[in-house]
Amino acid sequence: MASLPLLSLIVFLPAAGAAVLMLLRSDDAVRWTALGVTVLDFALCLAMLAGFDTTTHELQFTEARPWVPALGITYALGVDGISALFVFLTGLLGWICVLASWVAIDRKVKEFMISLLAMQALMLGVFCALNLFLFYVCWEAMLIPMYVIIGVWGGDGRVYAAFKFFLYTLVGSLLFLIGIIVLYLHGGTFDILVLTQQHLPFRVQSWLFFAFLIAFAVKVPMVPVHTWLPDAHVQAPTAGSIILAAVLLKMGAYGFLRFSLPMLPAASAHYSTLMLTLSALAIVYGGLLALAQDDLKKLVAYSSISHMGLVTLGIFALNRRGLEGGILQMFNHGVTTGALFLFVGLIYERTHTRSIADYGGLMKAAPVYTTFLALFTLSSMALPGTNSFVGELLVLTGGFAANLAVGAAAVLGALLGAAYLLGMYRKVALGPASVSARFKIRDVNARELAAILPLAVLVLWVGLYPKPFLGIIDASVKHLLAQVYAEGRGQ
Amino acid sequence: MTPAALSQSILASLPEIVVVGGACILLILGQFVRKGQGALLVCGSVAIVLIAALATLMLAGEGRPAYAGMFIADRFAVFFKVLFYLTTVLTFLLSRKYAEIEEIESSEYYVLLLFALSGMMIMASATDLISIYVGLELMVLCTYVLTGFLRRERRSNEAALKYVILGAVSTGIFLYGASLVYGLTGTTQLDGMAAAATGDRLDPGLLLAVVFIVAGLVFKVGAVPFHMWVPDVYEGAPTTITAFMSVGPKAAGFAVILRVFLNPLVAASHAWVIVAVIAVVTMALGSFVALVQDNFKRLLAYSSIAHAGFALFGVVAGSADGISGVMLYLLIYTFMNLGIFGIVIMMRNGDFSGEVIEDYAGFAKSHRALALLMLLYLFSLAGIPPTAGFFAKFYVLVALVERGFVTLAVIAVLLSAVAAYFYIRIVMVIYMREPDGAFDPVLTPAVRATLALTAAATIGIGLFPAWFLKLAHLSAMAAGR
Numbered sequence: 001m002a003s004l005p006l007l008s009l010i011v012f013l014p015a016a017g018a019a020v021l022m023l024l025r026s027d028d029a030v031r032w033t034a035l036g037v038t039v040l041d042f043a044l045c046l047a048m049l050a051g052f053d054t055t056t057h058e059l060q061f062t063e064a065r066p067w068v069p070a071l072g073i074t075y076a077l078g079v080d081g082i083s084a085l086f087v088f089l090t091g092l093l094g095w096i097c098v099l100a101s102w103v104a105i106d107r108k109v110k111e112f113m114i115s116l117l118a119m120q121a122l123m124l125g126v127f128c129a130l131n132l133f134l135f136y137v138c139w140e141a142m143l144i145p146m147y148v149i150i151g152v153w154g155g156d157g158r159v160y161a162a163f164k165f166f167l168y169t170l171v172g173s174l175l176f177l178i179g180i181i182v183l184y185l186h187g188g189t190f191d192i193l194v195l196t197q198q199h200l201p202f203r204v205q206s207w208l209f210f211a212f213l214i215a216f217a218v219k220v221p222m223v224p225v226h227t228w229l230p231d232a233h234v235q236a237p238t239a240g241s242i243i244l245a246a247v248l249l250k251m252g253a254y255g256f257l258r259f260s261l262p263m264l265p266a267a268s269a270h271y272s273t274l275m276l277t278l279s280a281l282a283i284v285y286g287g288l289l290a291l292a293q294d295d296l297k298k299l300v301a302y303s304s305i306s307h308m309g310l311v312t313l314g315i316f317a318l319n320r321r322g323l324e325g326g327i328l329q330m331f332n333h334g335v336t337t338g339a340l341f342l343f344v345g346l347i348y349e350r351t352h353t354r355s356i357a358d359y360g361g362l363m364k365a366a367p368v369y370t371t372f373l374a375l376f377t378l379s380s381m382a383l384p385g386t387n388s389f390v391g392e393l394l395v396l397t398g399g400f401a402a403n404l405a406v407g408a409a410a411v412l413g414a415l416l417g418a419a420y421l422l423g424m425y426r427k428v429a430l431g432p433a434s435v436s437a438r439f440k441i442r443d444v445n446a447r448e449l450a451a452i453l454p455l456a457v458l459v460l461w462v463g464l465y466p467k468p469f470l471g472i473i474d475a476s477v478k479h480l481l482a483q484v485y486a487e488g489r490g491q
Numbered sequence: 492m493t494p495a496a497l498s499q500s501i502l503a504s505l506p507e508i509v510v511v512g513g514a515c516i517l518l519i520l521g522q523f524v525r526k527g528q529g530a531l532l533v534c535g536s537v538a539i540v541l542i543a544a545l546a547t548l549m550l551a552g553e554g555r556p557a558y559a560g561m562f563i564a565d566r567f568a569v570f571f572k573v574l575f576y577l578t579t580v581l582t583f584l585l586s587r588k589y590a591e592i593e594e595i596e597s598s599e600y601y602v603l604l605l606f607a608l609s610g611m612m613i614m615a616s617a618t619d620l621i622s623i624y625v626g627l628e629l630m631v632l633c634t635y636v637l638t639g640f641l642r643r644e645r646r647s648n649e650a651a652l653k654y655v656i657l658g659a660v661s662t663g664i665f666l667y668g669a670s671l672v673y674g675l676t677g678t679t680q681l682d683g684m685a686a687a688a689t690g691d692r693l694d695p696g697l698l699l700a701v702v703f704i705v706a707g708l709v710f711k712v713g714a715v716p717f718h719m720w721v722p723d724v725y726e727g728a729p730t731t732i733t734a735f736m737s738v739g740p741k742a743a744g745f746a747v748i749l750r751v752f753l754n755p756l757v758a759a760s761h762a763w764v765i766v767a768v769i770a771v772v773t774m775a776l777g778s779f780v781a782l783v784q785d786n787f788k789r790l791l792a793y794s795s796i797a798h799a800g801f802a803l804f805g806v807v808a809g810s811a812d813g814i815s816g817v818m819l820y821l822l823i824y825t826f827m828n829l830g831i832f833g834i835v836i837m838m839r840n841g842d843f844s845g846e847v848i849e850d851y852a853g854f855a856k857s858h859r860a861l862a863l864l865m866l867l868y869l870f871s872l873a874g875i876p877p878t879a880g881f882f883a884k885f886y887v888l889v890a891l892v893e894r895g896f897v898t899l900a901v902i903a904v905l906l907s908a909v910a911a912y913f914y915i916r917i918v919m920v921i922y923m924r925e926p927d928g929a930f931d932p933v934l935t936p937a938v939r940a941t942l943a944l945t946a947a948a949t950i951g952i953g954l955f956p957a958w959f960l961k962l963a964h965l966s967a968m969a970a971g972r
Contacts, residue, residue, distance in 0.1 A: 068957045070964065071889070111859070137876040144870055147915070151923050152855075159923050163915065170875075170911055174904040177885070181892045181900070 006048055007061050007077040010087065011124045013041045014094065018117040027109040031102060034113040038095035038120065045091030052084050054471045057479030059130065059193070060084075067134070072189040076130035081476035082257055082327055083127045085469070086250055089334045090127065092454060093246050094120045097239040099451040100342050104238050104349055105153060112153055115145040116239060123247050127254065132180050132190040139251065140173050146240070146248070154235035161228075161235035168218050168228040176215030179208045183263065196262040196483065205267035212260050219252030220312060223282045226305050233301035234354075238345025241297065245304055246338035250330050253311050257327070257480065261315070265484040268318070275316035276402060280409035282309030287416030291423075296347070296354045299424055300340045303380065306413055307333050313410055314395035318484060322398020323477045324470060329391035331469065332379070332462060336388060339376045339455040343369070346448055347428075351439045356424060361433030365441040370429040372444075372452050377425045379459045381418050387462035492559065500557035503564040505550065506543040506572060507612050513539030514605035521598020529596050533587050533937070536601040537580055540608070544576045554969060560680050561619040566969035570962065571615035571746040574822055578739040579608045581829050581945070584937040585836050586731045592839060592933070593729060595640050604735065607633035611743035620669040620679040620704070623747050627665070627711070630740055631658050637735075638728040650727025657720045658710070665707025671700035681754050701762055704751065711744035712799045715773040725792035730839060730846075733788060734832030737795045742821045745802060749814055752806055767807045771902055774800030778909040787835055787848050790913060791828075794872060797910050798824055801887060804903050808890035815967035816887040819959060823871075823883040823952055830945035831868040834861065837932045837942075848917060853926025861932065862921050864946055869918050871949045873911040879952035886960065 017037030024030050053060060062078035079087060097116055105112045122145070125138035143166055151162030180190070186204065187195045200208070218225045229249075233241050261268050286306030293299040311333065314326025346369065347362075348354055363370045379386035382393075392414065400407035444452065462469055492500075501508065517535055524531050547569055554565035582604060590596045610630030617623040635658065639651025673679050675696050676687040687697070710717035725733045752762070777797030784790035802824075805817035838845025845851075855862035871880035884907060891900040952959050 066957075067955075068960060070957065070960055137881070140876045140881070144866075144875060147918075148866075148922065151919060159919055162923075163912075163919070166915055167908065167912060171905070171908045174908055175901065178888065178892065178897065178900050178904055181885075181889050182897065184889070185893055 005063050005077075006044065006051075007079065007128045008063060010041060010044045010048065010091070011077065011121055011128055013037060013044065013121075014117040014124070015121040017041075018114045018121070021110055021114050021117065024110065030110045030113050031098070034117060035095060035098045037117060038091075038098050041120070041124075042091040042095055045088050048079070049084060049088055049472075052079075052081075052472065054081065055475060057081070057475040062130065064130070067131075071133075072184070072191065073133040074131050074191065075134060076191065077128040078130045079128055080479075081473040082254070082480075085327070085331055085472055086127045086247070086254065086334075087124060089250075089331055090120065090123050090247050092458075093242060093334070093338055096338070096342070096451045096455070097242050099447055100242060100345055101237065101239040102447060104345060108152065112149070112237075115149050116243075119145040119149070119243060123243075123251075126251060130192050132183065132192055132195065134190075135192070136173075136177060136180055140170075140177075142248070142251075143169060143173075146243070149240040149243075150232055150236045153237040154240070156235075157231070158235045161231040164228045165232040168225065172215040172218035172225070175211045179211035179215075182208060182211075192258070200264070202266050202270075205264040206270070209260060209264045209267035209271060212255065212264070216252040216255040216260070217278075219255070220249060220308050221252070221305065222278050222309070222312060223285050223305065226282070226286070229305060230298055230301045233304075233341075234295065234297045238341060238348070241301075241341040241345070242338045245300075245341055246334035249304065249308055250334060253308070253315060253326070253330050256312070256315050261318075261480055262483045265486070268316070268484060272316045272318055273403065276313060276399075276406045279309045279313035279316065280406045280413075282306065283313065283413030284409055284416070287413045287420070291416060291420045293420075294356050296344045296356055296424070296428070297341070298354075299356070299420060300337060300344060303417065303420065304333070304337055306417065307337065307380075310392065310395050310410060310413065313399050313406065314391075317395070317398040317402035318481070319398050319401055320477060320481055321394045322402060323481060324473060325391050325394025325396075325398055327473050327477065328462070328466065328469060329388065329395055332387040332391045335455050335458045335462075336376055336379045336386075339372075339452065339459075340380060342451060342455075343373050343376065346444065347441075350441050356427050359428040360431040362429045362441065364433045365439075366443040368443050368449070372456055373429060374425060375456055375459060377421050379463070381421045382414060385460070385463045387459045387466075389463060390466045391462075496559075499555065500562070503550065503555035503557035504562060504616070506547045506564075507609050507616075509543040509546055510539060510605055510609040510612065513542070514602050514609065517598060517605065518602045521602060524598055526596060529587050529590060532598050532601045533583050536583050536605060539605060540576050540580050540583075543612075544573065547572050547576075556618075558622070560682065561622040562613075562616050563618050564616055566966045567750070568612075568616040568746075570818055570822075570966035571742060572612050574742050574825055575608055575611045575615070575739055578735060578742070578825055578829065579604060581833075581941050582731055582735040582739075584941045585734065585829075585833055587937055588933045588935045589729070589731050589836050589839060593641060595729060600637070600640060603633045603637050607637070607735075607739070611739055611746075614743040615746040617747065618681050618750070620672060620681070623751075624662075624666065624669065626743070627747070628662065630743060631662070631711070634732070634736055634740060637732045638724055640729050640732065641727075644727075646723075646727040647729070648727075650724045654720055654724045657717075661707050661710035661717060664703050664710075668700045668703025668705075668707060671696060671703065675700065681750065685754055702765065705748075705762055705765065708744055708748050708751065709769060712741050712748070712803075713796050714769050714799050714803060715776050715796070716769075718773065718776065718796050721796055722789045722792040725795070726786060726788045726846075730788065730832065730836045733791075734829055734836065737791065737832065738825045738828055741795070741799065742825065745806075745817060745821055748806060749817060752809070753814070763807050763809060766803055767896075767899060770800050770803035770807055771899070771906075772800075773797070773803060774903065774906045774910075776800075778906050778913075781910065781913045784913070785848055787846050787850075787917075790848065790917075791831065791835075794910065794913070795828070797906070798828075798872075801884060801903060801907065804891055804899060805887040807899065808887070808894045808896065810890060810894060811964065811967050812893060813887070813890035815960070815963035816883075816890045818967060819886055819956075819963040820883040822959065822963070823879040823949075826945045826948040826952070827868050827871040827878075827880055830942060830949060831865065831872065833938060833941050833945060834865055834868070837861075837934060837938050838930070840931050840933045843928075843930070848920055849927070851917065851921050852924035854921040854930065856926050857930050858932065861942075864942055865921055866918055867946055867949055869914040871953070873914040874907055875911070877950075877953045879949045879956070882953055882956045886956075
């Protein structure tokens with residue numbers, strides 16, 4: 001196994017695919033090649049999971065090559081339980097995104113698919129990187145394809161949204177860059193593993209914590225730096241929204257898990273109350289905003305802010321249940337919200353309106369569509385039996401253990417979630433069919449179903465039998481907590 | 492000077508002699524070249540530069556002092572000379588068709604560029620205030636003339652006049668500083684100046700002299716407060732000359748600044764505080780004023796001011812890392828900036844100037860490959876990885892933080908976010924707007940070659956910086972002695 005650079009294959013396959021696409025002429029050839037590449041990439045991700053040893057927190061499938069030796073920069077890849085889960089998620093959503101843009105993107109198909117594949121390669125790079133420099137390069141380079149995806153194929157306000165997205169994340173990331181350099185000068189290397197083992201003075205940790213916080217908070221996004229998200233989501237094409245919600249937002253939380261907690265344990269513990277408060281704020285505020293939306297996409301976008309608040313709450317509860325719940329909830333949010341954006345995109349393709357008021361009684365016209373929509377709506381509400389229930393329950397128990405008030409706020413957020421999601425479903429799917437009758441709505445076709453089904457399976461699988469998923473992250477979570485507590489709470 | 496020392500000196504300055512001699516020959520032979528045979532001139536000029544490059548590389552092994560300590564051929568100089576050769580050759584390649592369209596096809600154009608090149612080469616090798624001055628003047632006199640080369644255009648004349656007057660003032664300031672140094676220490680050699688700095692308290696007169704010298708040099712790189720000429724001169728000059736000036740003479744200015752700043756006298760005078768202030772203000776001014784520009788050449792002028800500011804941060808950092816940071820920055824900047832100027836030059840055809848940003852609306856629709864190249868250069872200028880521009884900035888930042896200047900690093904980083912805004916704005920115009928008219932870019936093989944080389948370097952150095960970093964580091968060590 002060691003001889004085959006599996007992770008490099010996973011990361012570079014989409015990049016190679018993008019290069020091949022440049023040579024193709026017909027749009028259909030482009031679509032099929034993109035699909036083939038992403039499916040193959042997903043198969044590799046599955047192979048990685050199949051060979052993954054869940055009993056250890058050690059990094060697996062590691063590979064390292066010198067890159068810029070003078071600065072201790074290596075090309076180093078590897079996955080632990082946490083990153084393996086997200087590599088899997090990214091691999092899965094890769095081909096779902098291709099399917100979601102099959103007919104929705106009808107101009108400059110080639111450029112779009114190239115951007116999509118480039119994005120895929122960079123996201124996988126972020127999750128696999130074991131070198132801070134490599135991590136940063138992938139993290140920052142993602143801005144280019146995403147900017148182009150939103151700005152070229154987005155809605156009417158796309159230019160503004162793309163700008164806002166770019167500048168927000170750029171400013172955040174640049175401070176992160178300084179933080180990385182400071183870490184490098186303290187540790188003499190960019191190697192993430194080595195850096196997690198050093199003990200920085202608390203003052204340095206504090207500064208770094210806030211430098212990192214700005215970068216990660218923008219990506220999550222946490223209140224008050226969340227305002228780019230609704231704009232970007234609403235304007236982005238469906239595949240862009242799916243990537244944003246399902247993977248890009250995870251980057252911030254992943255950053256907390258990969259850098260803030262293990263490298264700055266004392267500061268993470270010290271500022272956990274602040275982080276919990278911000279998370280609670282995001283949960284309630286995002287929920288309230290979602291309640292007020294009439295635009296389907298905006299509603300899902302604001303619900304993302306609320307749900308990601310739950311994730312950061314779980315992480316900064318700094319106990320095992322909270323952390324496991326937070327990580328599982330990241331995964332769940334990727335599946336569920338990715339699916340919801342897909343559904344918004346499907347209906348938008350048919351009707352060209354996203355206003356909830358324009359719909360009603362879709363149940364009659366598109367029974368399959370509305371059935372699956374119900375499943376994902378219920379999943380987003382964290383109904384028992386669905387994936388989010390497991391995650392949310394863990395986060396709530398962890399949250400209550402950490403701080404009673406924050407736990408209460410999270411429950412309030414869950415209530416709000418039920419309100420806006422049920423309201424949305426009622427207005428869209430139920431009620432008199434007269435309103436939406438003026439649209440000729442087809443039900444989902446086989447291609448669309450192929451994109452929906454795996455997500456639906458995951459919703460139920462995690463909901464009914466979460467053990468394999470928790471099993472993947474279990475050892476890593478324990479190790480992470482040990483790292484935090486070895487130094488953290490003591491100070 | 493003994494014959495042996497003379498032959499040593501001639502050997503050390505062989506590349507300069509080749510360029511100057513070649514330029515003289517070209518000046519005479521150029522009179523016999525008829526209109527429409529510009530290719531001959533280009534080939535001749537490129538050949539001269541290549542011979543000089545060969546000589547430079549053959550002499551690159553060891554440091555050779557020459558002309559009684561006024562001149563040195565060391566690795567530091569070699570690095571810069573190679574950079575100048577690249578700039579000049581790429582400018583030649585870009586010039587041919589452009590010169591034809593603008594009707595400035597005469598051999599003097601190429602001869603002046605060669606003389607400017609020799610001036611820059613002397614600057615890179617100079618170890619005496621007088622030889623620095625000689626190189627400097629040789630270079631700027633040629634660029635004055637080249638700026639005004641579009642004789643029938645008013646703004647070209649105006650730019651040249653402005654450049655001459657302001658340039659003369661700055662030269663005067665520099666000379667005044669040099670004369671003060673001579674008066675106080677009895678020498679103009681950088682080594683000699685170093686000896687004068689051994690006392691524990693610095694003579695206020697010497698401090699004043701250093702400030703004057705720094706001011707004179709800062710003018711050449713277009714840093715605040717001596718930046719006023721940059722936008723007008725860049726806009727007025729023929730675009731090929733703008734491309735040349737934005738890279739070559741600027742790098743030459745930095746070569747001298749680095750050499751002077753390595754001097755213990757300057758180090759003892761705490762001039763770095765001044766430079767730090769200049770760097771911050773330069774970058775801020777360049778970035779913010781560029782936000783409101785509609786003319787592409789003016790925007791690039793302000794962008795080059797901002798980039799000079801960023802490179803100055805490397806000078807502030809000082810250490811070997813800082814110096815090699817600046818050198819790497821300049822090398823990378825050469826490629827990406829010549830790339831973007833190559834595109835502007837290529838757009839000049841018929842009634843189309845390619846100078847207004849609006850001209851590029853919908854460029855991506857009609858010319859996908861060229862638009863993609865522009866995207867690459869612009870993101871590199873903005874410093875987004877994995878392009879080379881990112882690594883250039885990264886290494887300067889490492890040097891800054893290493894010296895403990897974290898606040899400066901944060902300022903530099905935030906200002907580069909501002910700068911990113913206007914580069915991204917151009918990307919937006921290219922990709923997200925509908926085209927107004929048809930484009931017919933002039934894509935001669937020479938222009939294609941230039942764009943291909945600059946693009947390859949912009950990606951290549953970004954992905955594999957290790958070798959270039961080592962090169963810059965070794966060259967910086969040579970100057971540090």
